Each structure stands twice: as structure tokens, then as C-alpha cells.
């Protein structure tokens with residue numbers, strides 16, 4: 001193509017979730033950027049807005065200030081342990097290398113009020129490394145990004161506008177086909193970032209790739225329809241880890257908001273209608289969704305005391321659970337069981353067993369060793385259902401977040417981030433570490449933007 005007649009933005013970002021980090025980063029490097037977003041209500045509808053805003057990063061100044069020593073190598077070894085050694089090494093290495101820079105950029109250049117979560121450590125992380133913002137609110141996090149994008153003169157946002165195809169000429173991106181209420185148009189560009197998330201909203205793909213969670217509720221963006229995977233593979237891209245997903249065992253009813261897994265990490269536990277526990281809850285909230293699905297198909301109850309209630313009250317989602325009437329208190333375990341509809345005999349036996357395990361160092365019958373401290377005083381029950389939050393498989397990428405063919409050669413100018421790219425959680429649900437969604441969403445977009453800026 002003749003450089004002198006080229007028109008159109010330097011970069012088209014499809015998807016205004018984590019992809020906005022890439023749009024902003026590219027614009028700060030002087031590139032013109034067009035963001036196309038299929039959902040006009042994305043600020044309250046996409047996964048980034050629904051998230052609890054936990055971003056893992058290693059070696060940040062926030063960790064140093066808290067006296068936490070962490071390194072990219074330690075994160076890689078945590079990912080290897082959680083996934084049983086079968087994980088996306090390219091993406092994990094690339095993300096761990098830039099995670100500290102990313103989080104400090106979000107604080108200093110995007111204006112997020114970042115802090116390190118230090119009161120507990122999520123399953124599988126060796127040290128405190130989840131960074132967040134006040135209220136742990138994904139909607140606030142996305143709003144901060146949207147405001148920074150709106151204020152930047154090099155970025156235009158078009159919505160509703162759905163990316164339906166990418167045009168490649170001689171192995172390079174030359175355009176993007178966008179569908180709007182006015183019809184389809186091809187916009188010339190040399191680079192496209194696929195930031196359209198995964199395929200959690202496509203029931204057929206979920207059943208095909210992750211049948212164990214297909215019967216659970218889907219609690220993610222309705223626009224996660226697998227567009228990136230379809231567009232990329234049609235162009236010859238490779239894909240990986242299509243069976244990977246993040247589940248969550250603690251979607252509280254009736255508010256359909258998240259009873260944070262901090263409830264469990266602070267010493268809470270789950271029972272089914274018979275009043276029985278059915279696993280080691282501290283193994284991880286993602287894999288516990290399928291366990292819950294099979295042992296408590298109609299739902300389960302998280303049991304907490306007032307100490308845990310207070311410890312979780314800083315989570316906006318937990319406040320939503322409270323406001324929705326989702327936390328039921330009673331003065332005795334017997335009464336709590338009767339009120340909640342749990343078998344009282346089974347439940348009182350379980351409460352006594354848990355008190356014994358929590359008081360003694362050692363492991364229970366499921367291998368759980370971590371209780372923080374025994375529950376005391378009156379107890380509360382929170383009714384929860386297991387859910388699918390997002391899929392983690394997607395297009396194979398190189399260290400620059402550029403999409404590649406099966407032989408490893410890049411589709412020049414085509415990038416993928418977040419749920420559009422193959423993630424860092426291995427196969428199934430058990431490899432998911434808290435933050436494995438947002439780190440690739442923001443981080444791969446950041447990496448892609450820097451690569452486009454270096455190329456343009």
C-alpha cells in the first residue's frame with residue numbers, strides 16, 4: 001500500500017473494556033485510534049465493568065511500600081503450580097514482565113486510586129499482589145478509563161459498532177469491517193486489536209468446550225459472543241485452551257451479585273441443603289463452581305460470622321448482597337438452618353466439626369488447612385449459586401500480543417487481548433488465579449499498543 005494515500009486510524013480497537021487501556025496507551029504514543037464498541041451500554045454491561053477490579057502485579061511500588069517482595073518469576077511459578085504446569089508461557093512471561101509498569105501507569109497516567117489488597121491472599125498467590133481501587137468496583141475502574149479516553153483528542157469512540165471482519169492483504173492488516181445501524185463499512189487501518197472478550201454468552205460454544213459448567217448460570221457480558229475467535233480463525237489464526245474458564249461458586253441470590261470469596265478466605269465455609277460441606281473451599285472459587293454445581297445443584301450457603309462480615313464490608317459487591325437481603329442472621333445454628341431451609345441436624349453437626357478443624361492446626365477430610373480463626377457468636381448464611389463468569393481460551397498470540405498462525409508466524413497488525421486471546425489459566429477452571437481476567441485484558445492491550453506504536 002502507498003503510505004502517502006493511506007487514510008484511517010493507526011489502530012482500531014474492537015471492544016471498550018480492557019481494550020481501552022490499549023487505546024489510551026497508543027494515543028499517548030501519538031497514534032490515532034478508533035474504538036468500536038457493539039454495546040451502547042457497555043459502561044455497565046461488559047465484563048470489565050462487572051469485575052471486582054483485582055489486578056495482579058509483581059514488584060510494584062505498592063508492594064514495596066507494604067514490605068511485600070514479589071517477582072515475575074514467583075508469579076510464573078504460581079501460575080505453573082495452579083495449572084499443573086500446562087499453561088500459556090508466552091503470555092504469562094510477557095504479562096509478568098510488564099505488570100508493575102501497567103499498574104503504576106494506571107495509577108499515574110490514567111488516574112486510578114490504586115492500592116494493594118493486604119488483608120488476605122487469594123488462593124494460589126504466594127504473596128499479596130492483587131491491586132485494586134476503592135470499593136473493588138469494576139464499574140468505577142472502567143469509568144476512569146472511559147473518562148481518560150474521552151478526554152484524549154487522538155481517540156474516537158464509535159458505538160453501537162460491531163467489528164465483523166478484518167481485511168488482510170499480503171499477510172498484513174489493511175482494514176476492518178464494521179457494522180452499525182446504518183450498514184457495513186470497511187475502514188482502512190494497519191492494526192486491529194481484538195478486545196471483544198470470549199464466548200461465554202454463546203451457549204453452544206460453552207456446551208462444546210466446557211460441558212461441566214454448561215448447566216450453571218452465565219454471569220458475564222451478553223456481547224461475549226466469540227467474535228474474535230471466529231474472525232481470527234477464519235484468517236488462519238491458531239487458538240488454544242478453549243476449555244478454560246473462570247467460574248465462581250459465590251453468586252449471591254436474590255441480588256445476583258458477588259459474595260466475595262474473601263468470605264471463605266477469612267474462614268467461612270459452604271454447605272448444601274443437607275447441611276454438609278462438599279470440598280476444600282480454599283482450593284479456589286473458580287473450580288469450586290463446578291464442584292458446587294455437582295454437589296449442590298439447587299444452590300449452597302456460605303456460612304460466616306460477624307468478624308467475616310466486617311472484613312468483607314469494603315467490597316461494593318458484598319454491600320449489594322447485603323442491600324438485596326442476601327445475608328440471613330440467626331442466634332443459633334439450629335435456628336439459622338431452619339430459617340434458611342437447610343437440614344438442621346446435618347448443619348449443626350457440620351458447624352461443630354468445622355469448629356474442631358479450625359481450632360486445631362491440620363487438615364480436614366477434604367484437605368482444607370486454612371481457617372484464619374474459628375467462627376464465633378451468631379452466624380449468617382448467604383445463599384449462593386455457581387456461575388460461569390468468562391471463558392479463558394482464545395487466539396494464540398506472541399510476546400507482543402500479536403495473533404499468530406499455527407506455525408508461529410504473525411498475522412501482521414492483528415492483536416488480541418483479554419478474553420479474545422488464549423489466557424494464562426491452563427485448561428478447565430482450576431488453573432484460574434484471581435486477577436487472571438483483568439491482567440490479560442489490560443496488560444495485553446497495553447503490550448499491543450506499545451508494539452503498534454513501535455511499528456507505525
Ligand SMILES: Cc1cc2nc3c(=O)[nH]c(=O)nc-3n(C[C@H](O)[C@H](O)[C@H](O)COP(=O)(O)OP(=O)(O)OC[C@H]3O[C@@H](n4cnc5c(N)ncnc54)[C@H](O)[C@@H]3O)c2cc1C
Nearest residue numbers: 015017018038046047048052054163223418419435437438
Ligand atoms: C462478576 C465478575 C467479576 C470478575 N472479577 C474479576 C477480577 O476481580 N479480576 C479479574 O482479573 N477478572 C475478573 N473478572 C473477569 C474479567 O472481568 C474479564 O476477564 C475481563 O474484564 C475481560 O476484559 P475484556 O476486555 O476481554 O472484555 P470486556 O470487558 O467484556 O470488553 C469487551 C467489549 O467488547 C465488546 N464487543 C464484543 N464483541 C464486539 C465486536 N464484535 N465489536 C465491537 N465490540 C464488541 C463488548 O460489548 C464489550 O464491551 C470478573 C468477571 C465477572 C463477570
